[in-house]
Amino acid sequence: MIQYFFSFLPENNLVKIRILIPKVIEKSLEFHLPMWRPGRYQLQNFAKNVLNFSANTQNGEKLHWQKTKKNVWNVHETQNKDIEISYQYYAKDLNAGSSFVNKHIVYVNPVNLCMYLPKRIKERFEVTIERQHTDDQFSCGIQPLIEKGHNLRLFPKDFHHFFDSPFILSKDIFHETFSVGDVCFHIWIQGVFQIDQQKLIDDLSKIAETQIQIFGEFPEEDYHFMLIVPENTYYHGVEHRNSTLMVLGENGVLPKSYYNDLLGLASHELFHAWNIAKIRPKELLPYNYNQENYFETCFVAEGFTTYYGDKILFESGVISYEEYLHELETTFRRHFEDADNASQSLLESSFDLWVDGYEKGTPNKKVSVYSKGAIVALVLDLKIRQKHKEKKSLDDVMRKLWKKFGDQKRGYKYQDIQNICEKVFGESLQEYFNLCIESNLSIFDFTNQHLIYLGLKIVREENTCRISPL
Numbered sequence: 001m002i003q004y005f006f007s008f009l010p011e012n013n014l015v016k017i018r019i020l021i022p023k024v025i026e027k028s029l030e031f032h033l034p035m036w037r038p039g040r041y042q043l044q045n046f047a048k049n050v051l052n053f054s055a056n057t058q059n060g061e062k063l064h065w066q067k068t069k070k071n072v073w074n075v076h077e078t079q080n081k082d083i084e085i086s087y088q089y090y091a092k093d094l095n096a097g098s099s100f101v102n103k104h105i106v107y108v109n110p111v112n113l114c115m116y117l118p119k120r121i122k123e124r125f126e127v128t129i130e131r132q133h134t135d136d137q138f139s140c141g142i143q144p145l146i147e148k149g150h151n152l153r154l155f156p157k158d159f160h161h162f163f164d165s166p167f168i169l170s171k172d173i174f175h176e177t178f179s180v181g182d183v184c185f186h187i188w189i190q191g192v193f194q195i196d197q198q199k200l201i202d203d204l205s206k207i208a209e210t211q212i213q214i215f216g217e218f219p220e221e222d223y224h225f226m227l228i229v230p231e232n233t234y235y236h237g238v239e240h241r242n243s244t245l246m247v248l249g250e251n252g253v254l255p256k257s258y259y260n261d262l263l264g265l266a267s268h269e270l271f272h273a274w275n276i277a278k279i280r281p282k283e284l285l286p287y288n289y290n291q292e293n294y295f296e297t298c299f300v301a302e303g304f305t306t307y308y309g310d311k312i313l314f315e316s317g318v319i320s321y322e323e324y325l326h327e328l329e330t331t332f333r334r335h336f337e338d339a340d341n342a343s344q345s346l347l348e349s350s351f352d353l354w355v356d357g358y359e360k361g362t363p364n365k366k367v368s369v370y371s372k373g374a375i376v377a378l379v380l381d382l383k384i385r386q387k388h389k390e391k392k393s394l395d396d397v398m399r400k401l402w403k404k405f406g407d408q409k410r411g412y413k414y415q416d417i418q419n420i421c422e423k424v425f426g427e428s429l430q431e432y433f434n435l436c437i438e439s440n441l442s443i444f445d446f447t448n449q450h451l452i453y454l455g456l457k458i459v460r461e462e463n464t465c466r467i468s469p470l
Contacts (some may be wrong), residue, residue, distance in 0.1 A: 002123065004114065007130040008169075010103045013092040015113055015295070019059070019085040031085060031115040033071040036109070036291035037056035037097055038164060039276075041237040041353040042077050043292060046112045047071045053087040059382045071290075089113040094228070096236040096247045105190055106132075107228060109245070110162050110434055111289070118290065119215070120159075126164065127154040131169055139169035139175070139188040141224045141243035146303075160286060164241040164277075168226060176201055179206045185220045189205045191229025194252035195262065196294040203318040207267050210310075210316040212275075214395050219278045225266055229254045237265045239272030264327065265317055268309030275308075276301045280399050282411030297414050298350035299437065303373010306331070307381070310374075325456075328378075329467045332447075332458055336369040336465045340444055345375065346437050347414070375447060382450040383432065396424045 005018040011069050021029065036044050047070045055063040063083070064074040075083065089112070091099040100107045129152040131138075136151055138145065139315065141167045146153040148414040156162035185199065185208055204225065205466035212218050233250035246265050248254060254262070276284075283295035310331070314324035341406050342364055344352065349366040356366055381394035401418045419457040422429050436443055448457050459468045 001124040002117075002120065004125065005109065006127070006128070008101050008106050008132065010086075010101055010106070010132065013101050014091060015089040015091050015099065015101055015106075015108060017087055017089065017113065017115070019115065021078075021083045021085070021117075024081055024083050025154050026146045027077070027079045029075045029078050029083065029117060030068075031073045032077065032118055032290055033041070033113070033115050034111050035071055035107065035291060035415060036084045036236075036293075038287060039240075039272075040097055040358070041293070041298065042357045043354070044112075045070075049090040049113070049155065051088050051090065051128045054085070056084050056086075058082040058084050067089045085101075085115065088113070094230055094247060095234065096238040096245045104170060104172065105228070106136075107166065107190075107245075109166045110163070111269075114159075114162065116159050116289075122160075124155065125155060125159075125162075127153070127156065129154070129167070129169070130334075135172065136169045136171055137175065138167065138169055138175040139173060139186075139190075139224065141165045141222070141240060143222070150233045154243070161241065163289070165243065166238075166240065166245045168224065168228065173461065176304070177197045179405065180205060180212060183208075183212070183218045183220070185228075186222065186224040188224060189227045189229065191227075191252075191254065192252060193227075193248065193249070194256050195254060195259050196256075200259075200262075203263055203316075204266060206316040206318055207263065207312055208270060210312050211267075211270055214308075215274055215399060219273055219406065222412050223273065225270075226449045227254075227262070228374055235261060235265070239277060241277050244269035244272070244424055251276055259323055259333075260313075260319060260323065263313055264309060267312050268305055269306045271308050272301075274402055274406065275305050275398070280405065280408065280411045282413055285408060285411040292354040294351055296347040296351045297372035297412070297417060298353055298369040299346045300412075301375065302369045303346075303375075304377045304394075306374035307394075308398075325467055331371050331374050332467065334368060335375055336444055336458065336460070337463060339364075339367045339372065343440055345425055345440050346372055348440075372443070375443065379436060379450045380421065380432065380444070381431075382453050383429075384454045385423065386450075392424055397421055400424065405445035 003020040007016045019141045027140055031045050055065045063077055065073055068074050070441045091101040094100040099109050099112045131150045134150055142154045142156055165308040168190055170190045176187045178185050220242035226243055227246045229249040235361050237244055248262055281295040281297050284293050310327040313319045344366045350369050385393050397420055418433050434448055451457055455470050457468055457470055458465050
């Protein structure tokens with residue numbers, strides 16, 4: 001079994017990694033570092049943070065190695081030997097998708113820094129993590145955990161499992177649990193926070209219960225809300241298999257004024273436990289960490305999730321209808337004020353995330369798969385609800401996606417989305433898909449036509465827009 005060992009040099013912001021590969025049968029081994037991370041569909045440059053790579057036998061014999069690509073290390077003359085690889089990773093950037101080490105916290109996102117052998121990516125392996133202090137608390141979605149002195153041992157099911165399981169080590173972690181049915185939910189907060197603990201537990205419980213009611217079941221045995229309060233002002237979250245890592249706060253504190261932001265972020269990321277962690281486009285099954293994984297349905301993965309993340313806050317009762325309309329208005333403004341006349345369709349902008357990234361980029365080119373994706377999800381939901389007099393909704397679409405694709409044995413294609421939507425709706429939705437998804441035409445009037453069902457309309461005033469009653 002391959003073994004990984006993690007230790008840390010907080011004063012230098014370094015993670016030390018050792019990899020032991022026993023009884024190698026190949027003449028050479030090709031170690032890869034991922035080129036991107038799940039949850040952000042854009043190539044990254046994790047390799048720039050690698051230093052002091054070395055390759056030896058466990059008897060101390062140095063082995064010749066060379067880099068063949070920026071993220072590939074080829075080690076020679078490995079046959080019939082027990083191999084040890086070691087290197088360090090510079091971890092000084094703190095966001096929800098990075099790794100970060102200092103004297104207060106160790107936060108590791110394994111997909112940033114864990115080299116792997118592509119041919120053995122489906123193998124089970126062992127991870128040993130060396131704590132600086134035995135009283136450091138450990139937060140991670142992988143269980144069970146074996147503790148022995150300073151060392152913690154984990155046994156990921158495979159590399160996909162480990163890459164999707166960030167962990168935190170720190171003395172300063174608040175931890176609480178709650179249950180919804182037979183699912184245990186964990187709350188982990190590293191840093192200073194001023195929000196009411198019991199209210200947070202109660203509200204997250206309501207959010208989780210409402211989401212489970214939509215799908216009928218939860219995809220994992222447990223789930224971990226992991227939150228780091230940063231020294232600077234930050235708002236960011238990333239979904240994982242059975243956890244989310246969130247970075248939220250300002251000037252070293254998570255104030256009460258951020259409470260709804262926290263609930264919205266948590267709701268969005270939790271919905272991903274179904275929608276993308278399990279229900280996944282065909283192009284992302286399995287993840288290929290060595291290159292772009294182009295797909296044109298990110299409006300489903302992120303847009304539908306954005307719509308539900310906010311709507312569930314209201315449906316679960318943790319925010320008022322007025323607060324929900326404020327969130328909806330924010331989504332409308334992000335699209336209609338900035339991108340309603342953009343040259344790309346949702347399909348094109350989904351595909352081009354790998355090209356353009358998440359920055360604004362070229363003016364009037366792309367639309368946001370988050371904002372426009374949420375708006376077209378709202379329109380589709382209203383179409384279904386109005387036709388079927390509230391007896392059907394977009395929830396039925398999500399349930400069918402879950403039943404058909406949730407087992408990860410196959411991924412969906414764009415045509416699958418249209419087919420399932422039309423099956424729920426009961427007739428063709430070609431006009432909707434042509435306008436909202438496939439074309440670059442304005443959806444302002446089309447959206448207003450459907451908002452009538454809610455007694456609402458979007459009003460344009462010079463360069464801004466707002467929600468108004470009819």
